[in-house]
Each structure stands twice: as C-alpha cells, then as structure tokens.
Amino acid sequence: MTDPGTSYLFEQITKLSIYLNRWVVQRQFLFVLLAFLCAWFIKTLFWKYARQREEQVRAFSKRAWFQFAIHISQDTINPLIIFLSLNWIRRLFLWQQWNNGLVIFALRTSGVYLLYALIITLAKELTSAKIVSFYQNRLFLPLLLTYFIASFLSLITDLSLLVNVSLFKLFDSAITIGSLLLITFGLYIWFTLVSLLEYIISHTILRYFYEEIGPRQATAILIRYFLITLGIVIIIGSIGLNSTVFAAMTGGLSLGVGFGLREVISNFISGIVLLFEGNLRPGDVITVEGELSQVKVLGVRAAVVEVTKDNSEKIIPNQIFFTESITTHTRSNPLIYRSLLISAHYSCDPSHVINVLLDTADKHPEILADPCPIAFFDCFGESSLDFELKFWLNNPLIGKRVTSELACMVWKAFERENIPIPYPQRDVHIYPTSSTEINTKELDPT
Incomplete structure (x- = not known):
C-alpha cells in the first residue's frame, strides 16, 4: 500500500513537471532569461567603457564620494538592470495580454534582491566589510535563496501541505519535510544567527558593562551557548519527537560522552574561568x-x-x-627590563665607561627614559672591568632586537671614545718534572 505522504509528494513533482512543460510558462522563462542576459551584457559594456577611460576615472578615484559610488555600482548595477528589464517585460506582456504570473514573480524577487544588494553594500561601507562578507555567504544568501525557492513553489502548490508530508518515523513520531528542514537547515541558520548576535552583543551592549575584553568575551560566549541550547530544545520540541524515548537515549549518550569528552569539558570550564578572571587576555x-x-x-x-x-x-x-x-610579561605592567653585559680594559676609567654607556642608551629611541637606564660597575674580571647596562622597554617582543642594536651602538661608542674591549689573556707556565722528561724522551724518535 502506498504511503499517502509519498503519493502527495510524487503528485506535486508531476504537477511541477506539467507546469514547466507549458508553453505559456516557457515563454515567460525565456523573457526572464533575456532580462538576465541583458543585465550581463550592459554590465560588461559599462566596465569596458570604464577601463577605456581609466585615466579619467583615476582622477576622480581619490574622492570619497566617487569611491562610494563605485562600490555601490559594483554590487547593485546587475540587480538594478534586471529589475528595470523585467519591468519593461511585464509591460510588454500586459500589452500583448499574455499570462505574466511568472514575470511578476521574477520582478518581485528581483526587487527584493536589489534591496538586499543595496543593504549589504551600505553595511560594508558603514561597518566591517570582512564581517559583512562572512555573514553574507554564511547567513544572508542562504536565507535569500530560501525565500526565492519558497516563493516559486508557492506559485504551484500549497506550502503548508507540502511541508507536512510525512517521510518516515523516528521515535514513534512522523518526520515531515518541514521537520527535516528544521533539523538540518534550521539548525544551521540558527547557529549562524547566534554567532552574529554574539558578535553584535559583544561589540555594542557589553561594552557598556565591561571595560576589559575578557569578561566581555566570557559573557558573550555564555549567551551564545545558552541560545544554541535553547534553539536545539525548541526545534526538537517543534518536530514532535517522543520525549520519553528521546530522554532515555540522550541520557545514555550523555554518560558515554561525559567520559569521552572529559578533557573537552575541562578545557571549556577553564576557558570560561580565564575569560571572567581576566588573568589572560588577547x-x-x-x-x-x-x-x-x-x-x-x-x-x-x-x-x-x-x-x-x-x-x-x-x-x-x-x-x-x-x-x-x-x-x-604584560599582566599588570607591560614594562620589562633587559641587561647588556660589557667589558672594558683595565686601563679605562670606570666612571667614564659608565657615562658612555648611559649616553648610548639614551640615544636609542625605543629605550624608555622613565624608568631611566642604569649602568653598573659589576666586578673586576680576570682580564677586564665588567659592566652591566640595565634598560627598560614597554614591549617584551622587541627585547632581543633592541639589545642587539644597543650592543652595536656601544661598540661604536667605545671605538669613538678609545675604550678598548680586552681579549681574555692567560699566562701558561710549564714546569718540567722528572716524569715529564722521561715521557718526552720516550716519545722523541731521535
């Protein structure tokens, strides 16, 4: 016996096939396709003309209003031409008294697409273009395509009946086309929408409550996971799954997942604590x-x-x-100090060496004047006077580079002030013994 839901689905597919095979519909499709080709042709000619006038365009390119107009035209010229072309096609169909239901549908959807392109372009100009482009591909375009498909199908069939067609049963509950779309596409749209809401809340509302980025991120993440959980519960509840069977299965799964994802849960809790405490920040x-x-x-x-x-x-x-x-190195104070060890010859005046070191440190642009550099006469070495130059930086990442540059500056300053840097020297005295003489005789071939 054939399932009534399956029969209705095949009936609608047959109905769609018959609808598309009608000459009245095919004629409207041809004219709609002509509008798209016309838009593509005019856009190609427009940008070809703009490239031929590149020098004139470049003269205006530095003006803000001109750049804004270029950005607007890049995204909206195509849907604008399609909208205008379909409007003329609609008038032609009315003049010829042809059926124009599909043309009116295409005109309406092109108007929606033109409005969508204009809003997206303005959002890119007024906010972050990177963020808008990201959510345009992940969220806005899928929603727009869903609207177009639903609007087209509503011309042929009753969508409320179509989405209630039963496909199979799960947990003694009938899974319809609408339920399947909610579980898949609906969850995807909800997760992406929650991500966008998290970004908006974090960069607008939470700025007034938290000055530091750590607690703001933690609060936004908690809101995100709360909304995700809420969406999952609502969607599962809306498709009418048997709550008893579902609770039994999720209870068993949660026990196994709890052991398997123990490290993940530990990292999650640690991340929330880190964000709230603010001990570690980006x-x-x-x-x-x-x-x-x-x-x-x-x-x-x-x-x-x-x-x-x-x-x-x-x-x-x-x-x-x-x-x-x-x-x-940057938790409460980003300042760090570095040391440079220098040796001078015993013939040098230690006070003069210290003054040269301090003058050299003061000349480096990235060494802080407050706290000021300090030079020490460290000790009497075996063959040199040893000094230490201590200086402060406000960025731990530049310490090695600044130390290297300062060492080169000190070497040039010592050369200019005739301060020699000694080489290590050692006096080796050899005292011959009887055993040494014997060993030398044994090794001497003569």
Whole structure:
C-alpha cells in the first residue's frame, strides 16, 4: 500500500513537471532569461567603457564620494538592470495580454534582491566589510535563496501541505519535510544567527558593562551557548519527537560522552574561568612551554598563541594555564627590563665607561627614559672591568632586537671614545718534572 505522504509528494513533482512543460510558462522563462542576459551584457559594456577611460576615472578615484559610488555600482548595477528589464517585460506582456504570473514573480524577487544588494553594500561601507562578507555567504544568501525557492513553489502548490508530508518515523513520531528542514537547515541558520548576535552583543551592549575584553568575551560566549541550547530544545520540541524515548537515549549518550569528552569539558570550564578572571587576555605576552609567545585568540576550549621566535602558532588547551606555571610579561605592567653585559680594559676609567654607556642608551629611541637606564660597575674580571647596562622597554617582543642594536651602538661608542674591549689573556707556565722528561724522551724518535 502506498504511503499517502509519498503519493502527495510524487503528485506535486508531476504537477511541477506539467507546469514547466507549458508553453505559456516557457515563454515567460525565456523573457526572464533575456532580462538576465541583458543585465550581463550592459554590465560588461559599462566596465569596458570604464577601463577605456581609466585615466579619467583615476582622477576622480581619490574622492570619497566617487569611491562610494563605485562600490555601490559594483554590487547593485546587475540587480538594478534586471529589475528595470523585467519591468519593461511585464509591460510588454500586459500589452500583448499574455499570462505574466511568472514575470511578476521574477520582478518581485528581483526587487527584493536589489534591496538586499543595496543593504549589504551600505553595511560594508558603514561597518566591517570582512564581517559583512562572512555573514553574507554564511547567513544572508542562504536565507535569500530560501525565500526565492519558497516563493516559486508557492506559485504551484500549497506550502503548508507540502511541508507536512510525512517521510518516515523516528521515535514513534512522523518526520515531515518541514521537520527535516528544521533539523538540518534550521539548525544551521540558527547557529549562524547566534554567532552574529554574539558578535553584535559583544561589540555594542557589553561594552557598556565591561571595560576589559575578557569578561566581555566570557559573557558573550555564555549567551551564545545558552541560545544554541535553547534553539536545539525548541526545534526538537517543534518536530514532535517522543520525549520519553528521546530522554532515555540522550541520557545514555550523555554518560558515554561525559567520559569521552572529559578533557573537552575541562578545557571549556577553564576557558570560561580565564575569560571572567581576566588573568589572560588577547595580546598578552607570555612564556609557555619555555618559549616567548603572544596570545592571539582566547577561546572556550583553547588559546592560540604566536611564538615570537619563528612566527609559528600553537594551540594551547585552556587547562594548561591552570595545571602549569605560566609567566606573563604584560599582566599588570607591560614594562620589562633587559641587561647588556660589557667589558672594558683595565686601563679605562670606570666612571667614564659608565657615562658612555648611559649616553648610548639614551640615544636609542625605543629605550624608555622613565624608568631611566642604569649602568653598573659589576666586578673586576680576570682580564677586564665588567659592566652591566640595565634598560627598560614597554614591549617584551622587541627585547632581543633592541639589545642587539644597543650592543652595536656601544661598540661604536667605545671605538669613538678609545675604550678598548680586552681579549681574555692567560699566562701558561710549564714546569718540567722528572716524569715529564722521561715521557718526552720516550716519545722523541731521535
């Protein structure tokens, strides 16, 4: 016996096939296609003309209004031409008294697409173009395509009946086309929409409550996971699954997942605590696993750090920051000090050497004047007078480079002031003994 839902679905597919095979419909499709080809042809001619007048265009390119007009035209000229062409085609069909239902549908959807392109272009100009482009591909375009498909199908069939067609049963509950779309496409749209809401809330509302980025990120992440959980519960509830069977299965799965994802849960909780406490923030310079690194991203599961030695990136699980000792160079004070060890000859005046070192440090643009550099006469070495030059920097990432530049400056200053840097010297005295003489005689071939 044939399933009524399957029969209705095949009936609608047959109905669509018959609809598309009608000459009245095919004629409207041809004219709609002509509008698209016309838009493509006019756009191609427009940009070809603009390239031929490149010098004139370049003269205006530095003006803000001209750049704005170019950006608007790039995204809206195609839907604008399609909209205008379809409007003329509609008038032609009315004049010829032809059926124009599909043309009116195409005109309406082209108007929606033109409005969509204009809003997206303005959003790119007024906000972050990168963020708008990201959510345009992930969220806005899929929603627009869904609207077009639903509008087209509504011309042929009743969508409320189509989405209620039963496909199969799960947990003694009928899964319809609408339920399947909610579980797949609906969840995808909801997750992406929640991500956009998290970005908006984090960069607008939460700025008034938290000055530091850490608590702001933590609050936004908690809101995100709350909304995701809420969406999953609502969607599962809306498709009418048997709650008893579903609860039994999820209870068994949660026990196994709890053991299998123990580390993930630990990292998640550690990430939330790190974000709320603010002990670690994006941009902080830390020493982790013996390497100087900078925190780039602090997520709920792991942190992404950039190793300054070779510019590589490491993904560090959040629980590492609670189980191991981490040195931070920018937590409460970004200032760090570095030392440069210098040796001078015994013939030099230590006070003069100290003055030369301080003058040299003052000339480096990245060495701070407050706290000021300090030079010490450290000790009497075996063959030199040893000094230490201590200086302060406001960026831990430039310490090695500044130390190298300062060493070169000190060498030039010593050469200019006739301050010699001694070489290590040792006096070796050999006292011959009877055993040495015997060994020498045995080794002498003569």
